[in-house]
Amino acid sequence: MSNYSKQRESILNIIKKLKTHPTAEEIYMKVKQIDERISRSTVYRNINILVENAEINKISMPVGPDRYDYIDNKHNHVICEKCGKVFDFYYEVPKTLKNEIQRQLSGKISLTESLEINGICYECKSKKEKWEV
DSSP, rough: OOOOOOHHHHHHHHHOOOOOBHHHHHHHHHHHHOTOOOHHHHHEEEEEEEHHTSSEEEEEOOSSSSSSOOOOOOOOOEEEEOOOEEEEEEOOOOHHHHHHHHHHTSSSTTTTOOOOOOOOOOOOHHHHHOOOO
16 A cells, blocks of 8 residues: 555545546546646556555556546446447346356456446447438
8 A cells, every 4th residue: 555645635536526437648637727736647657556556447448548437336337439438337247147257267256346348329329320311
């Protein structure tokens, strides 16, 4: 566990408030509005510490920069393949599915598992349908 840092606390508070699953750059821009002297490297380094300390989740994106999410309750993510937005959804993975995955892996899965599902969000689907007529 790393030592307390006022800058890290500020970064964590911003991530808690943002429900958009921000990128590191978006977090940096928000922190910069509060503390104009903070450097990009300080923000990025503290984001990594928050991930290591399991205070925030890193969402690895198939395309584009990773996104971050405050761990306030157990939830999963859907990632839009078109616009890259990340949406929360709540679903408890059934024990039978966990057992089947473990059987196929011949190993053990983490108790802190989460699902990340790729799809197309309603907004992008609507745009596509308008142009297909």
